[in-house]
Amino acid sequence: MAPSIYTDETPDDVKNAKGLHLLTMNTPNGQAVQILLEELKEAYGLEWTTTLINIMTNDQKKDWFLRLDPNGRIPVLVDNTANPPFTVMETSAEMLYLVKFADKNDTFGFKDEKERNQCLQWTFFWHGSGAPYQGQVNHFSGAAPEKIEYAINRFKNETLRVYGVLEIQLSGKYTGEEREYLAGNGKGKYSVADIKTWPWVKGWERTGFSEEEMKPFPHLKKWIARIAERPAVQKGIGDDYVQK
Numbered sequence: 001m002a003p004s005i006y007t008d009e010t011p012d013d014v015k016n017a018k019g020l021h022l023l024t025m026n027t028p029n030g031q032a033v034q035i036l037l038e039e040l041k042e043a044y045g046l047e048w049t050t051t052l053i054n055i056m057t058n059d060q061k062k063d064w065f066l067r068l069d070p071n072g073r074i075p076v077l078v079d080n081t082a083n084p085p086f087t088v089m090e091t092s093a094e095m096l097y098l099v100k101f102a103d104k105n106d107t108f109g110f111k112d113e114k115e116r117n118q119c120l121q122w123t124f125f126w127h128g129s130g131a132p133y134q135g136q137v138n139h140f141s142g143a144a145p146e147k148i149e150y151a152i153n154r155f156k157n158e159t160l161r162v163y164g165v166l167e168i169q170l171s172g173k174y175t176g177e178e179r180e181y182l183a184g185n186g187k188g189k190y191s192v193a194d195i196k197t198w199p200w201v202k203g204w205e206r207t208g209f210s211e212e213e214m215k216p217f218p219h220l221k222k223w224i225a226r227i228a229e230r231p232a233v234q235k236g237i238g239d240d241y242v243q244k
């Protein structure tokens with residue numbers, strides 16, 4: 001028999017969860033999965049339970065956590081409806097698992113294979129080329145014990161370059177047609193690609209960018225505001241996910 005993914009040290013709310021269970025913290029990576037779950041709840045009545053992790057106390061590096069995610073980072077999704085329970089690490093993989101699991105009408109994805117692939121392109125783009133850079137800006141300008149100007153500038157410039165890529169896509173600079181969302185035909189459709197990207201980009205001010213630096217990205221700023229209006233988005237970044 002395969003060893004259990006749970007041990008005596010696993011918190012009871014994780015170990016006793018019956019259905020989908022999310023281990024998260026209210027950071028941009030956590031928020032991406034939180035928002036998708038809230039959207040799926042609104043669209044289909046999906047249910048899940050949540051354990052809030054405090055990454056400041058390094059719960060995510062403990063042995064019980066590493067059994068669920070050897071990478072020791074939030075968020076992690078556990079599907080206890082599978083036998084044995086199935087664990088998913090990495091936000092984008094968790095989101096793709098969730099749409100397969102629950103989004104029967106492709107409300108947050110696409111039926112058409114080319115549009116579906118566009119959604120993957122933009123999801124991967126942010127996962128590989130956005131989040132890591134903006135994360136390093138936050139690290140080198142906030143957390144690092146010494147301020148290394150080269151590192152701060154390098155990651156700031158790279159993040160701004162990536163914002164510029166999103167701006168090209170949304171402005172329709174090379175297609176002649178403005179878009180409302182990153183993936184999909186025509187003006188696009190709100191999808192996993194937007195949900196993956198938005199929690200990071202909406203935090204541009206917190207990351208330390210000025211209004212002046214954001215001036216070249218008017219379509220991106222409108223996209224931030226458009227998505228912020230969604231009730232499930234507000235719920236997905238809201239008080240339910242703040243450790244009391």
Ligand SMILES: N[C@@H](CCC(=O)N[C@@H](CS)C(=O)NCC(=O)O)C(=O)O
Nearest residue numbers: 027029055072073074075090091092
């Ligand atoms: N590539 C991972 C990144 C996850 C990640 O970096 N999570 C951060 C919080 S936003 C974390 O757990 N940091 C704590 C640590 O590094 O120990 C994903 O997309 O899920």
